[in-house]
Amino acid sequence: MPYFGLKGGWLTFWVTVACATDMTLFGYDQGVFGGVIVTDDFLNTLHLNGPQNTSLLGTVTAIYDVGCFFGACAAFWLGERLGRKKTVLVGTTIMTIGAILQISAYSVAQMITGRVIAGIGNGINTATAPVWQSETSTVKWRGKLVVIELIMNIAGFSLSNWMTYGFSYTNGPISWRFPLAFQLVFMIILFSTVPWLPESPRWLIAHDCEDEAFQILADLENKDVDHPFILTQHREILYAVEYERKNGVSWMDLLRGRTGAQGGTCTLRRLLLGAGTQAMQQLAGVNVTSYYLPTVLISSVGLTNELARLLAACNSVSYLLFSLIAIPNVERWGRRRLMMYAAAGQCFCYLIITILLRFSVDSSLAVQSQRQIASASIAFFFLYYVCFGIGFQGVPWLYPVEVNSLAMRTKGAAVGTATNWAFNFMGDSQNELTLLFLPIVVEITPIGIQTLGWRFYVIWIIFNFSFLPIIYLFYPETADRSLEDIDRLYRENHDLFIFRDKEAIAPKRPAAYVEIEENEVRRNSSIDPRILRRAVGKVTSNEAEFEEREKV
Numbered sequence: 001m002p003y004f005g006l007k008g009g010w011l012t013f014w015v016t017v018a019c020a021t022d023m024t025l026f027g028y029d030q031g032v033f034g035g036v037i038v039t040d041d042f043l044n045t046l047h048l049n050g051p052q053n054t055s056l057l058g059t060v061t062a063i064y065d066v067g068c069f070f071g072a073c074a075a076f077w078l079g080e081r082l083g084r085k086k087t088v089l090v091g092t093t094i095m096t097i098g099a100i101l102q103i104s105a106y107s108v109a110q111m112i113t114g115r116v117i118a119g120i121g122n123g124i125n126t127a128t129a130p131v132w133q134s135e136t137s138t139v140k141w142r143g144k145l146v147v148i149e150l151i152m153n154i155a156g157f158s159l160s161n162w163m164t165y166g167f168s169y170t171n172g173p174i175s176w177r178f179p180l181a182f183q184l185v186f187m188i189i190l191f192s193t194v195p196w197l198p199e200s201p202r203w204l205i206a207h208d209c210e211d212e213a214f215q216i217l218a219d220l221e222n223k224d225v226d227h228p229f230i231l232t233q234h235r236e237i238l239y240a241v242e243y244e245r246k247n248g249v250s251w252m253d254l255l256r257g258r259t260g261a262q263g264g265t266c267t268l269r270r271l272l273l274g275a276g277t278q279a280m281q282q283l284a285g286v287n288v289t290s291y292y293l294p295t296v297l298i299s300s301v302g303l304t305n306e307l308a309r310l311l312a313a314c315n316s317v318s319y320l321l322f323s324l325i326a327i328p329n330v331e332r333w334g335r336r337r338l339m340m341y342a343a344a345g346q347c348f349c350y351l352i353i354t355i356l357l358r359f360s361v362d363s364s365l366a367v368q369s370q371r372q373i374a375s376a377s378i379a380f381f382f383l384y385y386v387c388f389g390i391g392f393q394g395v396p397w398l399y400p401v402e403v404n405s406l407a408m409r410t411k412g413a414a415v416g417t418a419t420n421w422a423f424n425f426m427g428d429s430q431n432e433l434t435l436l437f438l439p440i441v442v443e444i445t446p447i448g449i450q451t452l453g454w455r456f457y458v459i460w461i462i463f464n465f466s467f468l469p470i471i472y473l474f475y476p477e478t479a480d481r482s483l484e485d486i487d488r489l490y491r492e493n494h495d496l497f498i499f500r501d502k503e504a505i506a507p508k509r510p511a512a513y514v515e516i517e518e519n520e521v522r523r524n525s526s527i528d529p530r531i532l533r534r535a536v537g538k539v540t541s542n543e544a545e546f547e548e549r550e551k552v
Contacts, residue, residue: 008222020152025186027156035164042176067119072418075127079410084132094121127417135200143330147394158316228525236484266490274400275419281396282423285460323389334479334507342391347464349384357454402478
């Protein structure tokens with residue numbers, strides 16, 4: 001019996017377990033190395049101690065993001081070629097090899113190799129898991145489940161902070177090899193769950209595996225394969241596939257800037273909107289407070305090293321808890337409002353931080369007053385994470401999956417993930433490798449704090465403020481809509497300024513889309529299911545029906 005007899009909610013639950021484990025591994029892998037590189041045994045073993053090796057140590061740290069970038073790019077091809085499940089397994093296998101190389105490293109060369117290989121695997125997985133989750137989830141649960149995945153990413157990041165903090169009190173190789181080895185636990189869970197879970201039915205339909213797709217759609221909804229709702233859902237997916245094949249833009253044409261006489265299915269715009277959410281996530285200033293929060297608290301606020309590290313670890317717990325607010329509200333408020341609320345809150349936090357830090361260096365004030373004003377800014381660093389966790393932690397990973405068409409979904413998610421890693425690298429890097437991506441941005445955070453002081457935070461005020469009109473003008477709502485509803489929107493509406501279409505920005509599913517689906521279900525309930533079920537391996541629907549639906 002497939003999937004051990006699981007159907008409906010329980011089957012979706014186990015897909016979520018696999019995808020959430022993947023994102024927990026992502027978060028843990030992101031945070032663990034920050035604690036490893038300050039461990040004495042690690043520095044002595046790899047001969048990285050001393051100021052003369054600071055640049056090399058930065059290279060060892062930041063090279064991971066380079067691997068993630070190229071892994072996300074590799075997902076362009078792998079995701080469509082192998083399917084969602086196999087791609088996650090390939091990525092996990094590559095990560096396992098990279099983890100083993102890091103755990104057993106006795107030289108810088110081996111550590112760098114392990115970091116790059118692990119990054120490639122992580123880039124593949126982070127570009128694929130949200131797609132797999134979205135394509136196997138019902139409309140009402142899709143947003144919540146992807147947000148839960150990203151909350152587990154925060155949990156992994158928090159776990160790595162406390163893990164390295166705890167092992168900092170031990171001596172010898174275990175102080176850094178065990179935290180690195182712990183990531184294998186997540187990989188074992190992935191190898192134990194992913195192989196027996198269902199493939200994306202949308203990917204199967206696009207690759208002519210009709211019968212298997214029918215069965216998976218039925219199992220996910222816990223209905224019979226001949227149920228009118230399953231038949232309607234299948235036909236909607238099929239129509240989207242065929243419309244994309246007829247009107248879509250090839251990947252090569254897209255790279256050459258050829259998007260068709262009438263914009264086709266708005267492929268390029270949808271690709272940029274998805275990647276834009278990932279760029280906004282990084283340009284919101286989160287790396288200033290995640291990678292460098294201890295540095296910020298020491299340099300800008302004046303805390304001791306020990307207190308700064310402890311507050312950073314506590315902040316990760318606060319970040320995790322408040323991000324839970326997004327689970328019920330990602331569908332209630334919608335993606336647009338959630339991002340705009342978060343951007344406004346983040347802008348406000350950086351504005352108050354800037355003002356407080358400005359007066360903390362005012363020479364006309366007493367030293368004690370300066371310290372008290374600087375300490376007050378800590379509350380707004382914490383509040384920033386509350387805003388970010390609610391709106392910008394999960395939605396930028398969910399949106400590229402929803403806004404792109406089926407044919408471009410894997411590519412769109414991969415482009416979005418690659419964008420995230422590129423900007424992540426630029427914000428994180430402290431060495432000349434940044435030149436590979438953008439010559440202007442070098443050592444942005446540590447040098448910005450050192451040279452600009454409180455003025456450095458003005459940059460993030462401007463960025464967060466700019467997100468408000470961008471989201472309002474250009475981003476359609478995707479909450480409470482099927483993935484095929486989004487395809488229908490872009491078939492019918494090619495207007496760049498989406499805010500003019502009130503239905504496109506409404507948090508609830510447009511009544512017209514609900515009516516179309518209900519009519520299709522009623523129609524299919526009165527037809528012999530065998531007529532609607534097409535021969536396996538033939539994705540060629542009745543041309544007359546296709547033309548009729550296209551006119552409608």
